[in-house]
Amino acid sequence: GQSLEQPSEVTAVEGAIVQINCTYQTSGFYGLSWYQQHDGGAPTFLSYNALDGLEETGRFSSFLSRSDSYGYLLLQELQMKDSASYFCAVREGGDSWGKLQFGAGTQVVVTP
Amino acid sequence: DAGVTQSPTHLIKTRGQQVTLRCSPKSGHDTVSWYQQALGQGPQFIFQYYEEEERQRGNFPDRFSGHQFPNYSSELNVNALLLGDSALYLCASSRQLAGERNEQFFGPGTRLTVL
Numbered sequence: 066g067q068s069l070e071q072p073s074e075v076t077a078v079e080g081a082i083v084q085i086n087c088t089y090q091t092s093g094f095y096g097l098s099w100y101q102q103h104d105g106g107a108p109t110f111l112s113y114n115a116l117d118g119l120e121e122t123g124r125f126s127s128f129l130s131r132s133d134s135y136g137y138l139l140l141q142e143l144q145m146k147d148s149a150s151y152f153c154a155v156r157e158g159g160d161s162w163g164k165l166q167f168g169a170g171t172q173v174v175v176t177p
Numbered sequence: 178d179a180g181v182t183q184s185p186t187h188l189i190k191t192r193g194q195q196v197t198l199r200c201s202p203k204s205g206h207d208t209v210s211w212y213q214q215a216l217g218q219g220p221q222f223i224f225q226y227y228e229e230e231e232r233q234r235g236n237f238p239d240r241f242s243g244h245q246f247p248n249y250s251s252e253l254n255v256n257a258l259l260l261g262d263s264a265l266y267l268c269a270s271s272r273q274l275a276g277e278r279n280e281q282f283f284g285p286g287t288r289l290t291v292l
Contacts, residue, residue: 170219
């Protein structure tokens, strides 16, 4: 079957580092995306990995290992505004523009 | 530069009714994808429109249909509504030639409640 697994919730204090893991099993794989969604808001794009390795964008970094069907999102120097749900999503094919398969999401709770 | 807009923001219908949701993509985008997001779950892909045609479809019944207009805006239609259709419906736009980032820009969604 096709599935993406990620933890349901992570709690951390301001200034800490949080790693959200994502393992996937899909019929095809072209790349792994990460999206952030605040309560009542729209998902917003954070990062995309098509090749193995680490992509860094400010306080957020994303990693991919295609051989392990695994990726993670690293949130550094956590701020209260980072409290949100984070989704990993797989793009299954080179021609599958827009067709993303999402995980169930990880709720990150940042405490003072 | 306007982002993705959707209307209406909220909608209440009863079982068996039909509903039409609307989406205007971000300026410069030509591809619209629709997603259904149940409470506490990730978005589920419904279908994608490009050049006024349905290009890809997820595992949704034929009760779900759509349309894309020449100005790239799109509609999602759901017939014979079921209680299980209650969800947040998200529209996402992108450009076919955007490169490898595959970045989707999501609208705020339409919250559909079926009673």
